[in-house]
Amino acid sequence: MNGLGGFLLRRVLGAVVTLFAISVIIYVVFYVTPGNVAQITCGPRCSPAQVQQVAEQLHLSDPLYVRYWHFLQGIVVGQDYSTGTSVQHCSAPCLGLSYQSDQQVTRLILAKLPVSLSLVFGAMVLWLILGVGTGVLSAWRRGRLTERLLTGVTLVGVATPVFVIGLVLMIVVCGELELLPFPQYVALTDDPEQWAWNLLLPWLSLALIEAAAFARLTRASMLETLAEDHIRTFRAYGVGERSIIGRHALRGAFAPVIALNANNFGGAVGGAVLTETLFGLPGIGQEMVHAVNVVDLPVVVGMVLVIGFFVVVANAVADVLYAVADRRVVLT
């Protein structure tokens, strides 16, 4: 298997294997906890009879690998849960049942996912534009006042917590200037325009923080590339600075930026808790914090898996983009 096709196939297989490994680790970490798993899963207010029922549904009397097999089966083909009197069908991908809220975990996550994805996708577009743009500008104007100012600004950006930036934005834009109403989540499918306006501030505050890291990374990679021999070649051949920066040096920053973006995108899907909380966005992050607080084990496991899924997929996409950009990657 050679060439780009073979590389793609290997990469996708690798992603599947990674996801599988993640699911094993998560399952073991959460379900082999000390204490009564059925009691924990069911919640503190459960009666012994309910706990007994949960223990049966989780197949707690079976060995671990059989239990994991049931879990995996649920994800791939779905599962039926009997609540004594009725049977609830949980269709694939079934991540289990939250006994505390009496909801299917998959449905719970699907309800929150659009919010998180809306937030992170929009913010990603912004942070890439802002971050890479700033990085390019400071590499181009290296050693001058522009660069020093930009370096200062990005340093502040890296060091400022998101709730400070978000609060300030909200107070100034919505409170003082009254340019926007205080944000309230509107689904994209309901009203695209309101969706965008309401997400503008969350996007900005998440993007500003992330952009700082991208600006520094872009600047550093570009300066590194600018010191390389092939840049000297093009200077010695009279190629203008604009073309050297925009065509040759920027290309060197491509790989690290893609790699960082994959990680940050994947991480932000579940990790933008502060932004979600601040702007009242009912996303994955908030739900996750809630589930951890009340020890709703099936929900926690399901969410961690979904977040892992996004991290793995984002990284796979990054690798493929990277290979398309630089064919030498395919060779190794």
Place this chain on the structure above:
Amino acid sequence: MSDSQKAPSRGLVDVRDLSVEFGELRAVDGLSFRLERGAALALVGESGSGKSTVASALLGLHRGTGARVGGSVTVAGVDVRQASDDALRRLRGAKAAMVFQDPLSSLDPYYAIGDQIAEVYRVHTRASRRAARARAVDVLDRVGIPDAARRSRSRPHEFSGGMRQRALIAMALACEPELLIADEPTTALDVTVQAQILDLLHTLREETGMGLLLVTHDVGVAAESVDEVLVMRHGRVVEHGPVKAVLRAPAQPYTRELLAAVPRVDAPRAPSQTSGEVVLEATGLRREFGRGKRAFAAVDDVSVTVRRGETLGIVGESGSGKTTLGRMLVGLLEPTAGEVRFEGHARVGVRPSVQMVFQDPVSSLNPRRSVGESIADPLRARGERDEQSVRGRVAELLERVGLEAAHYDRYPHEFSGGQRQRVGIARALAADPRVIVCDEPVSALDVTTQAQVVALLGELQRELGLALVFVAHDLAVVRQVSDRIAVMRRGRLVESGPSDEVYDNPRDPYTKQLLAAVPALDPEVAARRRATRREPAVT
């Protein structure tokens, strides 16, 4: 000197009283020379002599780097120091083009070679994309890239070293410059490829009439290619004159020293004292790398013997398997097939009695440990625990290789390249070896330093009765040190025997081709060799 006052720089290059300073360091100090249109001049000097700095100054590449440039530089009628940024850009590539040393790192890894050449062409001609692309294919074809239209779409890593250097030369030719500046254009290349590139430069000069400024540390390369030589040292001119005069009858002591240090491929060597007793014997060595379809044999069915007190030279071009063979002899690599016997016994793994000296004295010493500690490693590995005796032995070794006992606590960066290689030799000696395998021990060194290190190895061999295996790509150096020679090509031994026999009466066509490619120090011999090289070569 009188003509420099009246003629207002009608020549191609006019450098007057050039000085370049980097902070405290004065790299070039009051250098003046002229180059007429169509003429060829070589700047020759050892590393740190400032020769590459001069080449960069001709294109004004120091502008904006913080280096202080003094004096005047005129190239193709452009005053490089006074010219505006735009005027300087119009000079670069269009009137004066530069070819760099390392052709891999000098090309952008992300773009197709044809596109890179087209980009340069468009900067200077405002040609359409299509026309520029066609021009790129033209010049690639001109420098001998086969199937240029297709190969122009390749990226640099898909080209071999020689083809990359051709591609860089093609880029230089794109705008038909009046001056070609070549900064060590062949240093990274094998000797046969080097000959091809020098021949190409020669032909291009005959055909286009462009001037050539060649920067090189290799006097042989200069003898092959130019009319005039300028010998530099510490940023100053040592000697400047026609190539024949300077190389045949150097006027300055430094030039004489430099020439004397250059190893000659045609000079026989006094044989070593050998008892004839075989210490190291390798039979049917084979080493494969990779698996499945990608597997290839880096070394294939090679047998060599090394006798006490003698030197076996292993020569070959890059990829010939000589380093792999050297590593198997030491035991750093296990052979896929065949065996290595030391004093008659089969040997597995690394043994103190067979040691190695590595090519790169910078990266083969741990920069965070003092050189004394590095030399002491083999002693401690052998179980020596007494600090006093370790120090004593290391001091002895340091003095033995021409350093001082007090150097124990110094770090590698405090030493020059030659001194570091001496440290490497001391470390190899620490284990009291019977055999030392030297892998390209002097290829990173200047000729004068190279001569000193080679002399040291010879001295140690006589005194300690060491057997040496000398792996190198430089045929002249190998002849200088070796009693017997093994010539490798694509993992196989093509010829072996006493060195005088192999060098004076090579039997294998590949050996003949290698020897014909070695640059001659005499310009006339070089011209004759060039003529013979134009006969069809072995492929």
